[in-house]
Amino acid sequence: MNATAEDRRRSPLQTVDRALQVLLSYSERRTQWSVTELAEEFSLDKSTAQRLLAALAARGFLRADPDTRRYTLGPTMWRMALLWERTGGLARLADPVVLRLAEDTGAAAAFAIPDGTHVRCVAAADGSDGPLRSSALVGDLYPAHAGATSRAYFAFIGPTERRALLWGRPMGRFTDRTEVDVHALEERFAETERLGYASSEGEYDENTRALAVPVMLGRRPVGSLTVGQSVVEHPGTTLADHLPRLLSASLELTDLLGQNSAAVRRRRPTITRRGSR
Template sequence: MLKTLDNALDLLKHFTREKPQWGVRELAKEMNISHTVVYRMLATFERYGFVKQEPKTKKYELGFSFLEYASTVKDNLDITELIYPVMKRVAEATNESVFLTWLDGLEGICLEIAESRQQVKYAMSIGSRTLLYAGASNKVIMAYLPASTQSAIIEKGLRPRTEHTIHDKEKLLQDLARIREDGWAYSVGEYTDTVFGIAVPLFSGDRQVVASLTIAGPDYRMPEQKVPEALRELRTAQQEVQAILQRIF
């Protein structure tokens, strides 16, 4: 019974922003289980509105039931209402978007966005899941995780997101050590081509990393000489958000 539940939840995690649709046999091959089992799980999820089948391609994608749960979760996350004004101030000061990325298992999840007023900006949706080994917002979290958790992330595979993604284990560990020593992370084009990220970690009251705060946008708007100024804004916000988190956790 627990194995069936594990498989069902693992199946849902395969529906991502990068791969929103799956065919039954394609998904069965990816999960290395019987296509009959995959079909039964999809049929059950479809009955409850968690997935739907696209009529033309016959492939499955996430259904509208998740919107109800997403809305419920966001309504209960009063923490984002407290943090958003701080993020908005940084977005206005830097003219770039600011993201709150939360640690969820071995992944990051975007909880809140304060968008830039610029016409050209880095677009990401609230609820998007991200790989912890690529990009400043993710690596600044991974850098503060226990070695055993870092190993678990690496063992899942370091698949390149772009040509700038570090997918060599030793180089990644060296980069994480440097980030931890510096206390912040900077990347260009690691998760999305031509996008920069400047990120700082956020901790719970017991000093466990729980999230990150990131300024991100097109790389041409953030030459190296502008990074220190943006980082100062982010550091100030980090202290304010940290105070909020320590009252809650």
């Protein structure tokens, strides 16, 4: 088979691969492409770049701005991501990581993702220490102002976004340790961002202590990873010794979520070791 025929045979797969590379090239820093920019970035001629972008736009994966002629991500990307999450794709991805974390630490482990002004648990496993509570953790919602699980996410979205999303809304007091003062909460968020992790005891559930870290994708948190235990069953202890294992599990999830994406940047916060509050 001569080279021309071989190129012809491989071209459909090469075209699909190029289209996927284009989609994966979008990131927080690169939110749009022009035909000329894409051609230069991928060493394509302009007509090929134009056809790739137009084909992706025709299926809704990209959206072409009629004025600037630049291409941004389109609604099909959102629909596919929502379908993946709603059909359990995210949970299936996280389950093995969460299970190993629970086995290695003995504590209950959970992965939660943002859900409005809360985070929602999508994967959880009990450790040898026993369950945190009699009901299942998956599906639980944790408010932004109470507990390490939510604070480990909301501390890393930044004060401006956090202020717009959270403040001015009513905040329930779940226990005597629940903080509802906005200024005191901002201090806790700032401390969590500085330390790289959050710890809590009795803020949301008076019988639970927790240690949590953000799961980062690029410069953004996509959720939080937590280990927790019963205060009643384990009085006077902390979860601080589990921090290195918790951080390694967080990076493992980052790798899984950002697989094959050039946009992923590992951000491992500087850690200052402290006990739970």
